[in-house]
Amino acid sequence: MTVTLNHTIVPAVDNERAADFFAEVMGLPRLPAVGMNGHFAPVRVNEQLTLDYMTVEEPEGHHLAFDVDEATFDAVLARLRRMGVAYGNSPRDPANGRVDHPFRSRGLFFVDDARNLYEVMAPE
Secondary structure: OOOOOOEEEEEEOOHHHHHHHHHHHHOOOEOOOEOHHHOEEEEEOOOOOEEEEEEOOOOOOOEEEEEOOHHHHHHHHHHHHHHOOOOEOEOOEOOOOOOOOOOOOOEEEEEOOOOOEEEEEOOO
């Protein structure tokens, strides 16, 4: 049997706002809320995976890394700039405005209000 990741829960200060933010930055579809009383705010990442944002009292940030093609990287970068979201090339300094990733041709990090650290990497 092949093992694939179906979904993961992403902690959020506000699940709806966090899902909308991530979906807008990444250019991904935001799905209708699911679970009891809309407990989860899902974002479709690909055919197999959703990120299900969940409001929690004291969210602990997670690190989520994504491989994207060059065109998608350019689009993400443009949306971050348009939205005024800080980004950087290091998890220690995700607001330095650089995209010269240490392991890829280009890459960047950005954070949300729950301290989730997102990494977006272009091909090698």
